[in-house]
Amino acid sequence: MTPAAGLALEQAPPFSVPLRFFLTAPWFLVLAGLLVLWRGSEIFASRWVPATLALTHLLTVGFMAQVMLGALLQMLPVVVGVVVPRPRLIAALVHAPLTLGALVLTAAFLMSSPVGFQIAFGLLGVAFGVALVTMLSALWRAPVTSATVIAMRCALFALLVTVGLGLLLAGFFGWGWQLVVVKVTNGHAVWGLVGWVLLLVAGVAYQVVPMFQITPPYPARFVRGFAPLLALLLLVWSALLAAGWTVGAAVAGAALALGSASFAVMTLRLLSQRRRKIGDPTLVYWRASMSCLLMGALLGLATVLIPALALAPQVDLLLGILLIFGFAVGAINGMLYKIAPFLAWFHLQAQLFQRTKIPNMKLLLPDAAIRRQWWAYLVSLLLLLAAALAPIGFSAGAALALSVMGGWLGLNLAGVWLRYRRVLQAGLAVTPKPTPVCLIQDHLL
Amino acid sequence: MSVSPEIVVDGRGLEPPEPMELVLAALNDLQPGQRVRFLIHRQPYPLYDLLRRHQYRYETTTVTDGDFEILIFRP
Numbered sequence: 001m002t003p004a005a006g007l008a009l010e011q012a013p014p015f016s017v018p019l020r021f022f023l024t025a026p027w028f029l030v031l032a033g034l035l036v037l038w039r040g041s042e043i044f045a046s047r048w049v050p051a052t053l054a055l056t057h058l059l060t061v062g063f064m065a066q067v068m069l070g071a072l073l074q075m076l077p078v079v080v081g082v083v084v085p086r087p088r089l090i091a092a093l094v095h096a097p098l099t100l101g102a103l104v105l106t107a108a109f110l111m112s113s114p115v116g117f118q119i120a121f122g123l124l125g126v127a128f129g130v131a132l133v134t135m136l137s138a139l140w141r142a143p144v145t146s147a148t149v150i151a152m153r154c155a156l157f158a159l160l161v162t163v164g165l166g167l168l169l170a171g172f173f174g175w176g177w178q179l180v181v182v183k184v185t186n187g188h189a190v191w192g193l194v195g196w197v198l199l200l201v202a203g204v205a206y207q208v209v210p211m212f213q214i215t216p217p218y219p220a221r222f223v224r225g226f227a228p229l230l231a232l233l234l235l236v237w238s239a240l241l242a243a244g245w246t247v248g249a250a251v252a253g254a255a256l257a258l259g260s261a262s263f264a265v266m267t268l269r270l271l272s273q274r275r276r277k278i279g280d281p282t283l284v285y286w287r288a289s290m291s292c293l294l295m296g297a298l299l300g301l302a303t304v305l306i307p308a309l310a311l312a313p314q315v316d317l318l319l320g321i322l323l324i325f326g327f328a329v330g331a332i333n334g335m336l337y338k339i340a341p342f343l344a345w346f347h348l349q350a351q352l353f354q355r356t357k358i359p360n361m362k363l364l365l366p367d368a369a370i371r372r373q374w375w376a377y378l379v380s381l382l383l384l385l386a387a388a389l390a391p392i393g394f395s396a397g398a399a400l401a402l403s404v405m406g407g408w409l410g411l412n413l414a415g416v417w418l419r420y421r422r423v424l425q426a427g428l429a430v431t432p433k434p435t436p437v438c439l440i441q442d443h444l445l
Numbered sequence: 446m447s448v449s450p451e452i453v454v455d456g457r458g459l460e461p462p463e464p465m466e467l468v469l470a471a472l473n474d475l476q477p478g479q480r481v482r483f484l485i486h487r488q489p490y491p492l493y494d495l496l497r498r499h500q501y502r503y504e505t506t507t508v509t510d511g512d513f514e515i516l517i518f519r520p
Contacts, residue, residue, distance in 0.1 A: 346491055361462055
């Protein structure tokens with residue numbers, strides 16, 4: 001009948017599986033804002049300040065990893081066609097220790113507490129360990145090898161390296177393990193941002209940019225080659241860095257920056273070729289995210305070419321803000337606005353089909369709510385960049401904007417969930433039409 | 446009055462989930478003996494899931510340019 005067997009949302013987990021991650025994550029942005037408000041301009045002195053490391057991990061582990069792992073648990077069965085067994089149990093085993101682990105890690109940095117790092121080591125080791133074993137084994141068995149699957153494999157391999165190096169660093173702080181801390185930290189950051197984040201965003205973008213922004217597809221040769229090439233470059237860069245061959249590592253670093261820039265340029269070009277002229281409210285998040293990736297990549301390239309730049313602490317901070325808050329948080333924020341209402345709408349369709357009319361996706365999350373929160377995101381981005389250059393004048397403003405932006409995202413997503421529940425309860429109270437047979441599955445939520 | 450043997454739904458180039466909304470509306474109006482001919486620019490995996498859950502039969506064929514044509518029959 002159809003060749004599509006094995007690739008369907010019937011294999012997808014219940015709505016509650018990704019939803020718990022999406023409803024938790026934005027509040028880590030609020031915490032991040034409060035931390036900046038508390039510690040003030042100290043945060044923007046250098047990337048090595050403990051409070052700055054705490055802030056970085058509130059954003060990367062608390063917000064980014066939370067959404068990315070939740071979305072992957074949802075997407076893997078749909079995109080890759082592999083059933084993830086016991087999705088609720090897996091989600092709980094990832095979500096709870098990840099949330100607690102992010103909080104404990106933040107506290108450990110702030111209090112310089114070896115015990116804190118030991119507990120964070122255990123919690124985050126479990127969360128990422130369960131996620132990695134589940135997802136890598138699913139991708140291993142994947143019957144499809146689309147460009148997205150290839151990029152996801154590379155991204156998860158990079159996550160494995162990132163987490164491995166992160167655990168080593170936690171061991172350094174927690175038990176005094178012997179490490180070359182600066183090199184391991186740089187490896188941890190680059191594998192995390194360029195490997196895990198960029199390659200996952202790319203793999204997802206191959207699907208969602210053409211789908212939701214109605215652009216032409218990414219060129220086939222680009223999508224096949226991009227992720228494996230970047231993963232290879234990361235390996236070469238790491239080997240040269242470990243071997244202490246500075247010139248070689250710089251060349252590989254420059255190639256990584258150029259590769260990252262090429263994805264940003266490609267995506268920006270596709271976005272300029274949209275076939276529909278009505279502005280989609282999430283388009284601006286993609287444009288901002290890709291512009292920040294491009295600027296971050298060029299700044300990274302500049303530090304390779306002009307070593308004096310790399311010594312200025314503001315350059316490190318600008319790089320971090322551009323890549324973490326500009327590129328990653330921007331792309332994730334925009335994508336959440338497509339994923340969350342779509343899943344709500346889809347699960348309502350699945351449960352209430354032919355019982356009652358399902359509200360349009362735009363009613364589950366109105367465009368106006370997205371557009372207003374976008375301004376909060378843009379203001380936070382600009383104020384954070386300004387604070388990196390002039391901490392005393394801008395850190396309080398950046399802190400408030402960041403909290404408002406995160407809280408607003410959290411409320412918008414919670415709104416989707418509340419409307420979902422209201423429609424579901426009202427719909428289930430309606431008697432179904434006699435034909436055809438409705439198999440209502442009330443296992444969702 | 447004779448009923449047309451099929452309802453044609455063209456979802457090509459529309460933003461998700463508009464194509465699925467259109468095709469589900471068509472299925473709601475489907476009369477005995479009628480079928481839906483659905484044109485779409487990508488494999489609509491979520492739709493297959495709904496169709497299977499509600500015991501519709503369907504046949505997918507690849508048309509040119511990566512477009513797909515799906516014939517859907519009542520259970």
